[in-house]
Amino acid sequence: MSSNDTQGLTIEQLGIRIANTVERWMPSPFLFAILLTYIVFFAALLLGELGIIEQAEGGTAGPLGLIEHWFDGFWDFLAFAMQMTVILMTGFALAYHPKANAILVRLAHIPSTPPQAVVLVAVFSMAIAWIHWGFSLILGAIFAREMGKVAHKKGIDVHYPLLAVSGYMGLGLTWHWGLSGSGPLLLTDSGSVGDGTVFDMLPNDGIPITETIAHGYGITLTILSIIFASLVLYAITPSGKQARDITEYIPESELFSQEADGGEEDGREESKAKTPAERIDNSLILGGIIGITGFTYVFYMLITDGLGAWDLNVVNFGFLMAGLLIWTNPSAYREKFGEAATAAAGIILLFPFFAGIQGIMSGSGLATYIAEVLIDASTAETFPVIAWLVAAITNAFIPSGGGQWLVLGPPLMEAAEGLGVEFGHAAMAYAVGDAHTNLVNPFWAIPLLAITRIKAREMFGYAIVMLIALTPFLAVMLYLLPYEALALF
Structure with missing residues (x-):
């Protein structure tokens, strides 16, 4: 066995062990939302009893007061939950159009080697995620599957689980820095940031995307990250005996039966309906x-x-x-x-709980306390790295970037104000942490797993490898990349 084969086997075995442990012990995202509610409730209760934080003026003290804050916040973000639902569903509908699939099939014929196939799927997924995360979530998975099919036909030994990871890279890296990134877009409306002292800090018209998504800082970070991630994927792509063909996961007869039947219908034959209605x-x-x-x-x-x-x-x-x-x-x-409604069920259920958590944090003074801790632990230079780490850790509990913003947005912006860090700079650093750790969070991978027929433990080994490889790169970028010097507008 060659050294390359040994390295590939080691990476795969380590990844499978980690993913198996996660799959066995990790609760559902909904249970995480419930657990986080208890954690925030008791943290606010304890810090309040110790006199470290103070209830909002006029509020009821003690457990009853915290429950009131929870209830008051529970339905504050129904509009935002609906916005996130529509993003996912519009992306789903666009991705499943037959013409979109035809384009993917043509693109899948471009690569001639396994690394080229893996990198093309990843670059496509990351670029599309910058435009629309819901589109990339579905289209990246479909492209990974189509690439596996074409590679099988052409005799290219591409590792199908790594193709699945490539299709997920958009959600695992670039989506929150792009045109549908929930955190930066919520800043465009100061009333959407959430209750708390940060509300009064923002301009009445919010922070435009020229200071976040369309800022040279965000664009530069996106381009450099896509290049770096592509190089890593190219380097770790197994081939030969280490590569597992798509037919090990999906029967060949099923894979190519749709082509024999003429592919997916686009519904236009319904235009021949007979009744006026x-x-x-x-x-x-x-x-x-x-x-x-x-x-x-x-x-x-x-x-x-x-x-x-x-x-x-x-x-x-x-x-x-x-x-x-x-x-x-x-x-x-x-x-x-x-068909997309099922995929949006998690957003509809979880977001009221995230809003309730934010209500407790704001009403109890916990959000302000967290901001003070961040300020004490940071300098203006290190704050982007600290914000990235805080968002990355929180993503383990709140797998939605928008849901995280409801909880983290006010204290992060308050800390940024205290340290003299631009709001747009702080928001983009937060967005990096949220997106990056999706590589170890299976919540958003559920549609991809269904489309590719890959099990979580079969792909998350390589996803964890990508997470580890990206961590020092992102830390250096967030620390060294200048914000003001890269302004485009």
């Missing part, structure tokens, strides 16, 4: 006109108001209209949204 439901004209109208208006807002118009509502409206424009058939588009 069915003709209206499947009207290509009605769907196309409203899609063009909505999509055109998004361009109009961006032309007249510039990038300052880009917020979560514009993101969702634009992709909702784009989906209708691509599908054209309203009935087929509605059916795809029905």
Whole structure:
């Protein structure tokens, strides 16, 4: 056995052991939300009894007061939960259009070696995630599967579990730095940051994406991270006997049966419906006109108001209209949204609990206390690294970037204010920590596991390798990369 084979086997065995342990002991994300509620409740109760933190003015002291804060906060972020749901569902609907699949098949024929196949899937996933995380979540998984199929046909010995990791890299690295990143986009509306002292610090019109997503700092960090991650993936790609073909996970007869049947239907045959009601439901004209109208208006807002118009509502409206424009058939588009509803169930259930946790933290004074601890532990130079680490650790409990923002946003922004760190700089550092540790959190990988037919323990070994490799790189980038010097606007 060669040294390369030994290295690949060691990485794989270590990864499988870690992933098996996680799979056996890690509770569901919903249970984590419940556990975190208890942790925050008792932490606030203890610190309050010790006099370290103070209840909000006019609030009830003791356990009853904390329960009141929990209840008051529980439904504060219904609009935000709906925004996150729509992001996921519009991405799902776009990714499953047959034309999108046809493009992926053509791209899958480009690579001629295993490392090229792995890197192409990863670069595609990371680039698309910067545009729309919901789109990348589904499309990255589909591309990994299609690449595995094409590689099997061409006789390329590509390791299918690593292809799955590549398809997940968008959610594991770049999504929160991009156009649908929940934390930076919530800053565009100062009323969405959450209750607490940070609310009064932000300008009335919030922080535009020119100071976060479209800032040279975020763009530079994204490009450099994609390059570095691609180099690591290229280096660790096994080949030969170490590579496991897609047919070890999905039967060959099942893989290629869709091609024999003509592929997935796009629902346009429903336009032949006989009744007037069915003709209206499947009207290509009605769907196309409203899609063009909505999509055109998004361009109009961006032309007249510039990038300052880009917020979560514009993101969702634009992709909702784009989906209708691509599908054209309203009935087929509605059916795809029905299929996406299952994937959005976690957001709908978990976000009220995250909002309740944020209510306890703000009302009890715990958020302010955390901000003070961060300030004491940081300098203006080290704060981005500290914010990254705090977000990374919290991601183990709150697997949603938006949900994390409800809890961490106010204290992080308050700490940034105290240290003289730009709000946009702090938000992007937080976003890096949240996205990076998705590589060890199976919550968002559930759709990918279903599409690729990979088990968590079979892919998360390599995901952990990527996490470890990226950690020193991101730490150095966050410490050394200048924010103000990279401003574009």
